Amino acid sequence: SQQGEEDPQALSIQEGENATMNCSYKTSINNLQWYRQNSGRGLVHLILIRSNEREKHSGRLRVTLDTSKKSSSLLITASRAADTASYFCATPIQGAQKLVFGQGTRLTINP
Amino acid sequence: SQTIHQWPATLVQPVGSPLSLECTVEGTSNPNLYWYRQAAGRGLQLLFYSVGIGQISSEVPQNLSASRPQDRQFILSSKKLLLSDSGFYLCAWRGTGRETQYFGPGTRLLVL
Numbered sequence: 653s654q655q656g657e658e659d660p661q662a663l664s665i666q667e668g669e670n671a672t673m674n675c676s677y678k679t680s681i682n683n684l685q686w687y688r689q690n691s692g693r694g695l696v697h698l699i700l701i702r703s704n705e706r707e708k709h710s711g712r713l714r715v716t717l718d719t720s721k722k723s724s725s726l727l728i729t730a731s732r733a734a735d736t737a738s739y740f741c742a743t744p745i746q747g748a749q750k751l752v753f754g755q756g757t758r759l760t761i762n763p
Numbered sequence: 764s765q766t767i768h769q770w771p772a773t774l775v776q777p778v779g780s781p782l783s784l785e786c787t788v789e790g791t792s793n794p795n796l797y798w799y800r801q802a803a804g805r806g807l808q809l810l811f812y813s814v815g816i817g818q819i820s821s822e823v824p825q826n827l828s829a830s831r832p833q834d835r836q837f838i839l840s841s842k843k844l845l846l847s848d849s850g851f852y853l854c855a856w857r858g859t860g861r862e863t864q865y866f867g868p869g870t871r872l873l874v875l
Contacts, residue, residue, distance in 0.1 A: 683862055694853055694866035695807075740806060748862050749795070749814075750822075755806040 657754050658741060664760040671728040673757040675741030676721075682744065684717055684724050685751070689738045698726075698739075731761045765790035769854050769867035776874055782827075782841040784870050786854030789835065794856040796837040797864065798829055801851040813837060849874045 659674045677684070683702045687695040701708045701717045701724065708715045714727040728735055738758045742751040766789045776782060788794050795814050799807040809822045811829035819829050826845050830838045837854060851871050855864040 685863065687866075692851075692869070692871070694868050695855075695864075697863045697865065700862060742864075744862060750797075750809060750812060751864055752809075753807040758804070 658739070658757045660757060661755065662758045662760070664762060665731060667731055667733055667761050667763050669731055671731050671735070671759055671761075673726045673739050673759070675724045675726070675754055677724075677741070677743050678722065679743075679745075681719075682748075684715075685742045685744075686713075686715060686724075686726050687740045687742060687753075689740065689756070691737070695740065728759075731759075733761050733763050735759060736761045765856075765865065767854060767856055767865060767867040769852075769870050771870060772868065773871045774873070776844050776872065778846055778874055779843050782839070782844050782848070782872070784839040784852055784854075784872075786837040786839075786867055787835055788837075788856045791835070791856065791858060793834060793859055795859065796831065797855040797857070798837065798839050799853040799855065801853060801869075803851075807853065811839070844874045846874050848872065 657676050665671055683700050685700045686698045688698050689695045699710050699713055699715050701715045703719055712729045717724045738756040740753045740756045742753045744751055768787050797812045798810040800810055801807050812820050813831045816831055816834055827841050849872055851869050853869045854867040857864045
């Protein structure tokens with residue numbers, strides 16, 4: 653079964669608005685990662701948050717982690733058309749030997 | 764800097780034909796290497812991973828196999844393709860002791 657599950661599956665917003673995606677996971681983790689995938693391309697690592705961190709920022713990205721609820725959120729502020737992509741959360745298993753990815757949130761930014 | 768290559772970018776093959784997809788990494792040594800498959804609009808399914816030359820771990824029993832003949836080369840193969848093998852195949856690498864994976868551009872395989 654999937655370790656991470658994203659919500660919503662699809663999100664469509666207007667350019668300039670903020671986009672929030674959520675990820676839930678099942679087992680204890682020492683970090684959680686977010687990746688972006690443009691259509692037909694490979695995944696690109698966005699940000700990693702460790703289990704002892706509650707919030708992390710990178711440019712227009714803000715990630716939160718609530719280990720008590722086993723959930724994380726990714727906020728993209730002031731969205732741009734170039735942010736249109738699928739976003740995946742991933743959690744390590746087997747001592748970080750492997751990553752388990754969720755099904756992703758498909759984000760569309762409308763001009 | 765490190766780069767990862769995959770080829771071919773697109774492949775159309777008949778059912779029953781063999782398959783060989785190649786992935787190479789530059790600029791790093793002894794990487795962990797991964798093969799994933801992604802169905803349309805879905806998440807990634809880990810197929811194989813390798814921690815060193817000749818060391819392959821299989822995640823999903825199926826029609827595919829993997830090999831690592833050189834430190835920075837990872838090959839995905841099949842002797843006879845099935846329709847269900849169609850998908851987007853992604854190779855990734857991770858530095859020893861690191862946590863982030865870096866992905867190649869992918870190969871889109873269509874089996875007809």
